[in-house]
Amino acid sequence: MISLKQLHYALAVEKTLHFKKAADACHVSQSALSTAIIELEKQLGSTIFERNNKQVLITSNGQLILNKAKIVKRELDELVQLSQSNKQAFINPMTIGVIPTIGPYLLPKVLPEVRQQHPNFKLKIIEEQSHVLVDMVRTGDIDAAILALPFPIDGLMSFDFWQEDFYWVSHKDECPSQLKEITSEELEIDKLMLLKDGHCLKDHALAACSMRNDKQDTDFDSASLHTLIQMVAGKLGTTLVPQMALDQLIYDESEIRAIHLNEPGPHRTIALIIRPNYVRTNELTQLRDIFNQQLTKKCC
Amino acid sequence: MISLKQLHYALAVEKTLHFKKAADACHVSQSALSTAIIELEKQLGSTIFERNNKQVLITSNGQLILNKAKIVKRELDELVQLSQSNKQAFINPMTIGVIPTIGPYLLPKVLPEVRQQHPNFKLKIIEEQSHVLVDMVRTGDIDAAILALPFPIDGLMSFDFWQEDFYWVSHKDECPSQLKEITSEELEIDKLMLLKDGHCLKDHALAACSMRNDKQDTDFDSASLHTLIQMVAGKLGTTLVPQMALDQLIYDESEIRAIHLNEPGPHRTIALIIRPNYVRTNELTQLRDIFNQQLTKKCC
């Protein structure tokens, strides 16, 4: 029977590519580790490491085995977490990834409430683009990610908690004062400025207007919504922003106006993304409820 | 350190709800199993089983732990498979699920070639509806499933290998003889007969026609395409069938005709569904290639 110890040792060797160092890392003798690896390879019927006195290499097959071993280890870690986490929720720290077009607008609305309800809960936030976060969720680097859907999340699960539309943002001088709604047909495409490629917000905005992302509107691709708004204020063009960002980007006294984009919606769905089999769903659904509650309170 | 043995024992207790029987099933003494369980619970810091001399109950928390233990066990099983499977593909048996509206049409086209290329490969096929197969893939009961997409497969992965359109099938007496294409607008909805609810083919057919599945077209809901075709032959109405079924359902000399449904497509995508982390992807992609090859050869 293959043991976890063997897998543990093998993973240490993968890291160090060195039996002695791996043995030290595992706090056992080089001999013990060596025999354990040999026994593992014997039980599996295939070599994981090609080794001589000079260097240690990983077999292609061995790499697959090691990858799987990581998964086994991660699942077992989660099993241990499970017993603690379910007895005492919001004790263990948690890391959640969030994309740049959600983080700055969602977190100020919801984190105070999270902090109030769970004062000792250590919630770490990282900000990356969607595809990076999806990878990190897959590998277990982070517990969950907050993304805007639709986005390809093959093999992952989503908890939706918010849906919203886009608003067309323009300088008041360039906007008919009585206008309450606008359709994509009425948009002047030439003046529309969006985030640079890689930000899913751009794709969702274009999708809401039933447009493709094939034309190269290079000149004004920006890296943040704040910058875009500044450019609108400078009469350089117009843009589309999601509902949750409105209150931070646009003040009553400002020169710019936001008009609801009247296209079939919702234009984007905000969701928590997790691996299937992830264990701290109890805490995550509670977080989702807080998020939804606060958004409903502050966005509408 | 938690050991696999402990998890194995715990799962045996879950099955039998009886320490002695579980011990027998594991081929160890009741004592050994008992101490192992006690030690496991101690290491986890929470009880899995509430037990007295009369009965054994599973804690709610314990159930979560046991579910996770099953996952750990499955992943480890796959790790073992990995080393064999990659050295010698198509040696270990494999079970694939397929839905009723694909199996009878796809398998005759592809299985002979699979058999020819891999004479000793034991491929077991089961036939169920999509949602059943999705569950079985999730739990690891089957290696993979062949479904028609779109279908909700949260947390699973898909390998597409075929896309096809629907054809409108009618009795030649009820079909203009020169008609080469037909749109959903031109279909006489009243005469259209589809499979009964639960078959995804019905949903895909309706989606291809941009129709909802809310009306109760009860009278003629059938359980198989063959039956539907028989009903068309009896002039009871018309139906929609996917491309891959045409050659089996319709003969040159028959009284019925098939006309391509001219709506934006593809109308359904055939894909292999697996769990993320599933290990025999090498063999599956080879199978997919065979499927695609044979379909291209025989469907076009």
Next chain:
DNA sequence: AGACGTTGATAACGGAGATTTATGATTTCA
């Protein structure tokens, strides 16, 4: 009620397997 069988827990003992220390075979490098 009392004998008996059943339940899971516990104690003492024994052995298989893992670990350690010591050593070997081979290569690298000075």
Next chain:
DNA sequence: TGAAATCATAAATCTCCGTTATCAACGTCT
């Protein structure tokens, strides 16, 4: 050529897991 470093191997040791035997608590049957 010799010292240092590599992973493998051998023998001694020890830890841990299994067994048997027993216990306490509960049910059942006469």
